[in-house]
Amino acid sequence: MWEESTALFFKKSGKYTSKGIIFSGGVLGTVKLLLKFKKSSLPKLSNKIGNMVRTNSEALMPVTAMDKKTDYSKGVAIGSILHIGEHSHLGPVRYSKGSGIWRLMMLSRVEGKSFIIRIYKIFADFITHPIKNLNTIFVDDWAKRTQVLLFMQTLDSTLKFKERLFGLGMKTKLEAGKAPTPFIPETQSIAEKYAKKINGKPMMPNNEALFGIPTTAHILSGSCMGANVNKGVIDKNNHVFGYENMLVCDGSMISANPGVNPSLTITALTERAISLIPHANTFENNYNIS
Ligand SMILES: Cc1cc2nc3c(=O)[nH]c(=O)nc-3n(C[C@H](O)[C@H](O)[C@H](O)COP(=O)(O)OP(=O)(O)OC[C@H]3O[C@@H](n4cnc5c(N)ncnc54)[C@H](O)[C@@H]3O)c2cc1C
Incomplete structure (x- = not known):
């Protein structure tokens, strides 16, 4: 490189x-x-x-258990996958003990069309469930007590990356399909049901809760394989079209x-x-x- x-x-x-x-x-x-x-x-x-x-159209859904004896940190990082629909599945993700930095990036799991609605819901949740909220902030070991549910879909929507003016990085534009959203309809009920089962608190990344900007750990494509230079950037053997x-x-x-x-x-x-x-x-x- x-x-x-x-x-x-x-x-x-x-x-x-x-x-x-x-x-x-x-x-x-x-x-x-x-x-x-x-x-x-x-x-x-x-x-x-x-x-x-594109991405895996995924959602990262941490649920922090209130029971101090819970330990989700042992075992394979992603050891199983549950198929929950034609296009969707769920993987329980484990993080090794001590991986607690994530908690600083999480807020209550909320939905809502605008920043105002979501911020109102975050405050309302804090007031109605103060103990659970404080427990997620001051939890002794976030990775041990938190089960991260990774929701992924085969449904596609694509973005186009373009260079910003004066070479100042890249900007994105929706290319095809629905705009990516952190508020995928199924995810809220899955997180809530799971939280009820383990007596936990469902959370979401703060960029999603506050600004409605979806998170991805699985960004893909942009120099795609294609049959020729008009359809892709590289051929089926990864060679860039136009250059040796x-x-x-x-x-x-x-x-x-x-x-x-x-x-x-x-x-x-x-x-x-x-x-x-x-x-x-x-x-x-x-x-x-x-
Ligand atoms: C938190 C997190 C958890 C994940 N968990 C999983 C998982 O459990 N399973 C899974 O399959 N995938 C997982 N992924 C996704 C996976 O990590 C990525 O899909 C994969 O690493 C992408 O591989 P890559 O080679 O495209 O890029 P990368 O692995 O990102 O490698 C690119 C490298 O190039 C370097 N680089 C960039 N620009 C330049 C430059 N101009 N000059 C020199 N070097 C440069 C970068 O520093 C980096 O080291 C996870 C991702 C994240 C963020």
């Missing part, structure tokens, strides 16, 4: 000394770089850069919403792409060691 400073150096000097390049900066790193290079040193890159950016020996191997290559945690898919596709590079499988060939 090019550091930006290195890339700028290459651009200024006009010298390209690498025999091959693999972009693997994740969606936010690779797409940003490719958008920049499309306008400067790599004009033949596809116009599809930044298109079809240039590959994209990260979440930005994924051209659909798998509806599940994506890192194994990213790893598998990357391993496949690398295995197709001639001689890439021998250390000796790569490094000229005899």
Whole structure:
């Protein structure tokens, strides 16, 4: 992966000394770089850069148990998946004990169309359930006492990433489907039912509760695979259309919403792409060691 400073150096000097390049900066790193290079040193890159950016349309729903003996921190991080509908499923996520920084990012789980309504509901909840609210703030070990429910869907909606003026980062625009929302109808009732069962308090990330901005840990696409340069940024073997020996191997290559945690898919596709590079499988060939 090019550091930006290195890339700028290459651009200024006009010298390209690498025999091959693999972009693997994740969606936010690779797409940003490719958008920049499309306008400067790599004009033949596809116009599809930044298109079809998507997520797992997920919701992260922590529920903090009031019982001080509860311990959700042991075991596999995500050991099971419950299918709860044609397009949706739920994974219970465990965090190892001591992972408590998350609590600072959480507020009561609320819904509502405007900031005013949601802030009113947060205050009302605090007044009606003061003990539960205080318990979630001052809980001794957030990871032990909290079951995070990860709701994911195969339903798709896509965004388009564009470069801001003067190269000041990227901006997004809805491309297709419904705008992503933190208030997915099923999620509120799932969180409430689960909280009732474990005598817990359902929470949500504060950017969602306050500003209605959905959270994702699974951002995907933006340098999608396609049949040709008019349909995608890379081919089925991860090679960038228009240039030799240039590959994209990260979440930005994924051209659909798998509806599940994506890192194994990213790893598998990357391993496949690398295995197709001639001689890439021998250390000796790569490094000229005899
Ligand atoms: C909190 C959290 C929990 C998650 N849990 C799971 C899970 O349980 N299971 C699962 O499958 N997935 C999980 N994910 C998603 C998973 O981590 C990502 O889908 C995956 O890591 C994406 O891989 P990537 O190679 O596209 O990018 P990344 O893993 O983000 O790697 C990109 C790398 O490039 C670097 N970089 C970016 N720009 C530049 C640049 N200009 N120059 C040099 N380096 C640069 C970044 O610093 C980073 O190290 C989770 C994500 C988060 C945030």
